[in-house]
Amino acid sequence: MRYSLVVVLVYLIGLKVAVGQQGGAQTIRLAQSIYEQGRLHELPSLPGLKDSEIIKYSKSNQVDAYRLLTLANIYLEEPEKADENMLKLLKTEHFYEPNEQVEPAEFIGLYKTFRTKPVFNIGVKFGANATMPLLTELQYVSVGSEGKGKYSTPLSIQFGIVFEKAIFSNSKNKILNRLTFAPEVLYAARSFGYTNAAFAGGAADFKATIKQTWLDFNPMVQLKLNKSKTLQTYVAVGPGISYILKGSLSAPTYSWVGGSVNGAGSVNGSDVDNTKSYKKIVPSVIAAAGLKFKFGAIYLLAEGRVQYGLTSPVNSSSRTNNDSVLDYNYTLPDYKPLTLMANIGFVYPYFNPIKLKRK
């Protein structure tokens, strides 16, 4: 019984939509014909072109209806009504762009008197990164191991939110009007692996993963490389400010593998929290390139970036972590992190079309 009711409901909704679309299409065809015959004064009063009726049409038919009404208002010299209908058109379809090859110049001129670009974009990003520590000064505890460590780059994840706003959208400068301020806040895990088979003069080896989680604030600036609303490409640069949330020496293992001591074993245990060994805030610079692809009301995005730490994240005045140093003979080196990062996500453009004031 319940299944039957659902089927009937779906059918009725579909029928209503179909009828609405069909009705809208006929009205639009009729209105287009009247417009082409030059009987413009008949359009505003044409049955089916009242607001209460237009809103029942499909989105494309609504756009066509408001377009014809706007054109009629322009030629009937009803500027206020033209503005009103253009605004309705733009609110119906945020991504509407007049075809400059076809539309009358007056229509295009009117279009340009409205704010047609998004007020801002907001979205989410997530992806993976690989961090390589570029060593600046070697720190070590187990004498003989210095200079013999090896690093690996396991993948870590990041995710966060991004806000985008064109900052000089009305500028006539071709560079400035393509700039977008794009600050973002990311929760980023970064890690690198470390192994050294020369601990205790080669009698022991050590391995661990150095993990950190950061809250990154990146006030980036994007430069759009094209003007397409469908597929946008951009490059971005900006500073980054990373705030340490947690640092740890993960899965540390110190194993005696050489020597001649009977009963020599290994030291391992739970992760060592070494958050205090890091600076609270680490500055960096970021360069990125990406693209946004319009998908319905949102843009899907994909980007790659390089982030380079300007200082070592390790706090030299509190580097030594007792558990790390005294149980595993490991201490953090001074390094500048170089991170390769790939993100995907989406941004939702928020439109609020209004009539621009004349300057």
Add this chain to the structure above:
Amino acid sequence: MKGLITAATLIFFFGSCKESGVQLSKPSTFVKYFSDGNQNEAIDILETSDKGYIILSHSDSSKGVGGINITKTDLSGNRIWEKYIRSASGDLVPSNFVAMKDISGNDLGYVIVGTLKYPSLDSTELFVWRIKNEGTSMDSRFYARDSSSYKGYVIGKGVAQSGNSTNDIFVVGQLLKKGLLSGPPQDPNGNLIDMFFAQINGTSLDTVFTRKYGGGTTNLANRLYLDYSQSSAYWGGTRTDDQGIHMRFVKSGFNSQNPIFDLPYPIGDSGYTGNDFCAYGYGFAFIGNHTGQEIAVAKVSSEGNLLDTLKFHLKSGLPFVGNSICSTLDGGLLILGSASVDIQGTNTDYYLIKVDATRNKQWEIAQGGKYPDVGVRVLQSSDGGYIVLGTTTLANVKTVFLMKTDSRGNIE
């Protein structure tokens, strides 16, 4: 072209991070561990004339033929060189060393005193081994190999070098009967003879004199001091006799029949050991234990008067062992102990206590991992920081621990 750039970037990215060729840090505080893969025990440390450090340690291989490891570091604990001294006939166990200096105070080399143990014979010899300041061996000599009428075997303990014309060497040791575990030998009158004192010609390494003193069973600290006039020597440790267990302080003239004094501390109480002592003001300061539960410190004058005693215990009530002591530039003392962390005694930490000149405790700090950390030596470096030498057992293997702290005992 894009692929080439991408490949180059990735090669740079993954190939750019390696340790080789990266500059070593020069931290003002540090922790370093030294190991040759065998059981290594820290013995002694000196600050060298170039402001670095030289570490004396013992390596005990499972084959029973151990020897001396000597490691020279710079002021930041980075190893400059490491030398090994081994003997085919036995285990060379060092106890103490001092620097040989020129008139400008530069290190010319080092004199090591210790014991050659013959496992198969249950016998020992005191040895003196001299090395140059770059670690190469100069000469060596073995002494008192069961040659006395007392049938005593000597364990080398402390060494000092005089400033006389031949830069003679003084050594102190303790005497054991054959078998090494059966206590001191007796003289023909039945008196216990437990201490050995000798002067060795600094040019030839020939013995100038040897003396044997006694009074009980001793366990001497690895130290020997000469007085300012270089006419007498001080040593000490623990004395066990029918009066109980006491700190022991001995002063003896050179080649004298009897010591000037041989005193137990404190009078009227028992259960005190003397594990180390240092020059302090015009006298000395001893560190040891009282009943194995608390650290005991005794300040004594150069004439043997007990000036002051201090005791320190853990709030947990667990055993607290006094290992080493040094005087500080501000007139105070720095005490190195080993603090038990668990009741089973499987985890001990290094423990530093700073006391000012008026016996007030200024600060204390524990440093240690989850395994046994046993303090061996503490000294103040010329920059005001503190050097701690110890032995840490890491997964059943003993390693040499070196820590440099700031003037508050902290490591950066």
